[in-house]
Amino acid sequence: MPTWSDPPIPTEIAPLQPEGEGRAQARGRRIGRPRGPVRVPLTVRILAAHNERLTAEVAAQGLSPQYLVEQALAEYFARLDDQRDRDKEGE
Structure with a gap:
C-alpha cells in the first residue's frame, strides 16, 4: 500500500520528442560550428x-598553442620551398 511519502505512480508515458526537436541535435555536433x-x-x-x-x-x-605551432610550421615549410626553388635555379 502506498504511503504519503511515496512518489506518485505515473499513469501515462510522456511522448518522445520528434527527431528534429533536440534528440538528433543532442547526439551530433553543435549546430553552426x-x-x-x-x-x-x-x-x-x-x-x-x-x-x-x-x-x-x-x-x-x-x-592556442596548436595554431601558433601550425603557423610556425607553415612558415618554415614555405622557407624550405623557397630555398629549394633558389637551389634549382642555381643549378
Whole structure:
C-alpha cells in the first residue's frame, strides 16, 4: 500500500520528442560550428625555454598553442620551398 511519502505512480508515458526537436541535435555536433580541417595527433618534447616562450606568445597573441605551432610550421615549410626553388635555379 502506498504511503504519503511515496512518489506518485505515473499513469501515462510522456511522448518522445520528434527527431528534429533536440534528440538528433543532442547526439551530433553543435549546430553552426563549422567542421575544421583534419588533424592528426602529434606528441613532441621541446626545450623548456621554447615552452616558456610558447606559453608567453599564447598569452600575448590570444591564440592556442596548436595554431601558433601550425603557423610556425607553415612558415618554415614555405622557407624550405623557397630555398629549394633558389637551389634549382642555381643549378
